[in-house]
Amino acid sequence: MTGRSQWKRDCIECPLLECEGLRPLDNGQLKFMQGFKQGEFTIDKGTQSLVQGSISPHVYTLLAGVLFRYRILEDGRRQIVNFVFPGDLIGLQGAMDDPLLHGCEALTNATLCVFSRDRIVELFAEQPQLGYDLTWLAAKEESALEEHLVSVGRRTAQERLVCLAIFLIERGIATGLVKKSSLEISITQSQISDTLGLSLVHTNRTLQALRKKGLVNWSLTRISIPDMAVACDFAQYEGNAGGIRPYI
Amino acid sequence: MTGRSQWKRDCIECPLLECEGLRPLDNGQLKFMQGFKQGEFTIDKGTQSLVQGSISPHVYTLLAGVLFRYRILEDGRRQIVNFVFPGDLIGLQGAMDDPLLHGCEALTNATLCVFSRDRIVELFAEQPQLGYDLTWLAAKEESALEEHLVSVGRRTAQERLVCLAIFLIERGIATGLVKKSSLEISITQSQISDTLGLSLVHTNRTLQALRKKGLVNWSLTRISIPDMAVACDFAQYEGNAGGIRPYI
DNA sequence: CGAGCTTTTGACGGTAGTCAACTGCGGTGG
DNA sequence: CCACCGCAGTTGACTACCGTCAAAAGCTCG
Numbered sequence: 001m002t003g004r005s006q007w008k009r010d011c012i013e014c015p016l017l018e019c020e021g022l023r024p025l026d027n028g029q030l031k032f033m034q035g036f037k038q039g040e041f042t043i044d045k046g047t048q049s050l051v052q053g054s055i056s057p058h059v060y061t062l063l064a065g066v067l068f069r070y071r072i073l074e075d076g077r078r079q080i081v082n083f084v085f086p087g088d089l090i091g092l093q094g095a096m097d098d099p100l101l102h103g104c105e106a107l108t109n110a111t112l113c114v115f116s117r118d119r120i121v122e123l124f125a126e127q128p129q130l131g132y133d134l135t136w137l138a139a140k141e142e143s144a145l146e147e148h149l150v151s152v153g154r155r156t157a158q159e160r161l162v163c164l165a166i167f168l169i170e171r172g173i174a175t176g177l178v179k180k181s182s183l184e185i186s187i188t189q190s191q192i193s194d195t196l197g198l199s200l201v202h203t204n205r206t207l208q209a210l211r212k213k214g215l216v217n218w219s220l221t222r223i224s225i226p227d228m229a230v231a232c233d234f235a236q237y238e239g240n241a242g243g244i245r246p247y248i
Numbered sequence: 249m250t251g252r253s254q255w256k257r258d259c260i261e262c263p264l265l266e267c268e269g270l271r272p273l274d275n276g277q278l279k280f281m282q283g284f285k286q287g288e289f290t291i292d293k294g295t296q297s298l299v300q301g302s303i304s305p306h307v308y309t310l311l312a313g314v315l316f317r318y319r320i321l322e323d324g325r326r327q328i329v330n331f332v333f334p335g336d337l338i339g340l341q342g343a344m345d346d347p348l349l350h351g352c353e354a355l356t357n358a359t360l361c362v363f364s365r366d367r368i369v370e371l372f373a374e375q376p377q378l379g380y381d382l383t384w385l386a387a388k389e390e391s392a393l394e395e396h397l398v399s400v401g402r403r404t405a406q407e408r409l410v411c412l413a414i415f416l417i418e419r420g421i422a423t424g425l426v427k428k429s430s431l432e433i434s435i436t437q438s439q440i441s442d443t444l445g446l447s448l449v450h451t452n453r454t455l456q457a458l459r460k461k462g463l464v465n466w467s468l469t470r471i472s473i474p475d476m477a478v479a480c481d482f483a484q485y486e487g488n489a490g491g492i493r494p495y496i
Numbered sequence: 497c498g499a500g501c502t503t504t505t506g507a508c509g510g511t512a513g514t515c516a517a518c519t520g521c522g523g524t525g526g
Numbered sequence: 527c528c529a530c531c532g533c534a535g536t537t538g539a540c541t542a543c544c545g546t547c548a549a550a551a552g553c554t555c556g
Contacts, residue, residue, distance in 0.1 A: 079398040124380045128372040131379045138386035145393040150327040152401045153445030197401030
């Protein structure tokens with residue numbers, strides 16, 4: 001795990017408490033989490049956090065920033081599997097006995113909250129509601145992956161791009177990252193293509209086509225969708241990545 | 249929910265207790281599950297169980313048989329998202345407040361164990377270990393979906409087919425469905441193509457090519473892999489769908 | 497100003513999709 | 527009993543979406 005280690009901020013000051021899209025913890029839960037929390041650390045944009053293949057003794061909650069998770073095949077082909085927004089949990093799979101099958105890279109500078117995987121069992125025993133929330137998060141993640149799978153398996157290149165844009169914007173809205181209906185985030189076309197199972201060149205051409213159609217404007221630093229309803233209709237997107245989520 | 253309703257078999261007689269790949273429940277857990285269980289029912293091969301879009305008041309554990317889960321777009325395009333083997337949980341997402349985004353169809357005659365979603369909270373409160381197991385299952389499912397996503401996004405048609413075959417056989421072994429190193433199950437080529445994001449015709453041709461290469465033999469009723477090591481190598485498959493799983 | 501990354505563009509090729517017809521098999525019913 | 531139907535699989539011809547290769551143009555940064 002790379003990154004600069006930091007002080008241990010109190011959970012009462014947790015930045016996620018002010019996040020619109022997240023259901024805040026109650027006092028008892030905060031107190032428990034305070035003891036559960038091992039610390040925080042930040043990572044810089046572009047750096048790896050979890051590394052594929054390693055067994056991590058930790059679980060993390062993303063406090064700020066955006067990451068993405070990916071898997072890489074032996075010959076280098078990469079598939080980006082999902083994006084991680086504030087409040088999302090990382091490393092749960094690794095915590096469940098198995099070596100980590102995916103890596104994680106930061107799209108922006110980010111800060112993570114660290115928990116010990118060994119003590120997850122305590123969490124279930126002492127805070128059933130938090131255990132339930134953990135399952136909720138896992139189920140939601142599963143649902144997002146399913147939608148993603150539908151895109152890659154059955155949607156055309158243009159539809160995939162539109163779906164991804166909508167998904168990211170919905171998640172951005174829920175986590176307060178969207179301003180003036182556009183999401184400021186740097187995703188390279190190479191990353192987009194690895195997300196959608198397309199080649200870089202084709203991704204580029206498809207993006208241009210969508211700009212021309214006025215469906216999605218996606219530059220290196222910003223995503224915006226002029227008319228969300230039209231876009232959803234075009235891509236046959238129904239998923240709901242918004243809504244209130246629990247966390248930690 | 250279609251299907252014939254049945255008597256309520258005791259959990260002590262649960263067929264899953266004898267399944268090699270599943271970690272059996274202890275007596276306390278069995279007792280709890282007995283009260284938690286609402287009944288059983290069977291569905292016939294080819295029938296729908298969960299229906300996309302509905303809100304189900306139940307969660308199910310598959311006791312016998314094999315199902316698959318899928319999502320359908322408005323215009324009819326279908327993506328099969330995963331296969332369900334004995335011991336797997338179904339409907340967790342629906343239980344977590346959201347309308348069900350996928351449907352479920354039986355590949356064989358199957359029998360399901362029914363639980364009430366309302367009482368899931370009790371489970372977390374009274375049986376933390378089972379709550380943990382639930383999360384474990386969700387995390388494992390997530391992991392399987394990721395691997396599937398890598399296939400559809402980044403593997404060639406031949407690799408995808410080989411991966412799927414390996415995955416199904418591994419799961420079949422773990423649940424005792426594999427005999428003489430071949431899995432007897434009826435999956436149509438149409439279903440395969442909807443799983444892998446390919447067209448029906450291309451799936452057919454790819455299957456033939458793999459038969460010719462001697463990598464995978466996949467007929468309407470049976471899947472077998474002559475040399476598992478060679479197949480794994482060919483498909484760059486590392487995932488581990490085997491291993492002991494918890495259930496319920 | 498040059499190095500390196502990202503985007504863009506052009507040309508070409510191949511994997512995979514579409515359309516369509518035909519075979520084989522099992523079940524149903526006249 | 528056999529014609530008929532429906533489903534699954536197979537095959538051929540054609541198309542096109544998308545991948546690969548290659549090169550150039552913009553940008554950022556040291």
